[in-house]
Amino acid sequence: MNEFFSWIWGSLSYNAERDFYGKIFPRLAERDDVYEFRPMSFSDFDAVTDIERQVYDFPWGKGVFQDCFKARYLCWVYEQVGQVVAYGILAVGAGESHIMNLCVAPRVQNKGIGRRILEKLIEEARHKQADIILLEVRPSNEAAVALYTKMGFSEIGLRKDYYPAKNGREDAILYSKTL
DSSP states (O other): OHHHHHHHHHHHOOOHIIIIIHHHOGGGGGSGGGEEEEEOOGGGHHHHHHHHHHHOSSOOOHHHHHHHHHTTOEEEEEEETTEEEEEEEEEEETTEEEEEEEEEOGGGTTSSHHHHHHHHHHHHHHHTTOSEEEEEEOTTOHHHHHHHHHTTOEEEEEEEEEEEETTEEEEEEEEEEEO
């Protein structure tokens, strides 16, 4: 029950510097201390769907995010001055965890935010006592492949024709990391 109340409090909390001053003084957004993680809420679905559409040729729809939320996956957003700039979704069960989605808005890419989201998901998997964390990634997503490798993930397989692509289908590299 404590986790539920923490989630409610996190969804309702007001941070004056982030929510008010950050909008008046946009330079605050450049500071690391005005970024914060919080659990995703229903009100975030439009923002995460918008980021998803900006980044992927074949984005998840709003319904997929709602289904992840209803399935009680661990859904996190990363905010900059009250605006969602990234998110991560993690499924955990039976000692395993699986990163379902990790995405960073184009305007803040290459600033270490993807790494922060990945670290948060790994931390959450450990907190839920998962022994392993898995994920799939497109081989063409070189930045993600480099991040996962740098963070200690190992390639364990290939899923043929896993992703839709402009010219048919694209394979997925399956990665794992022992926790």
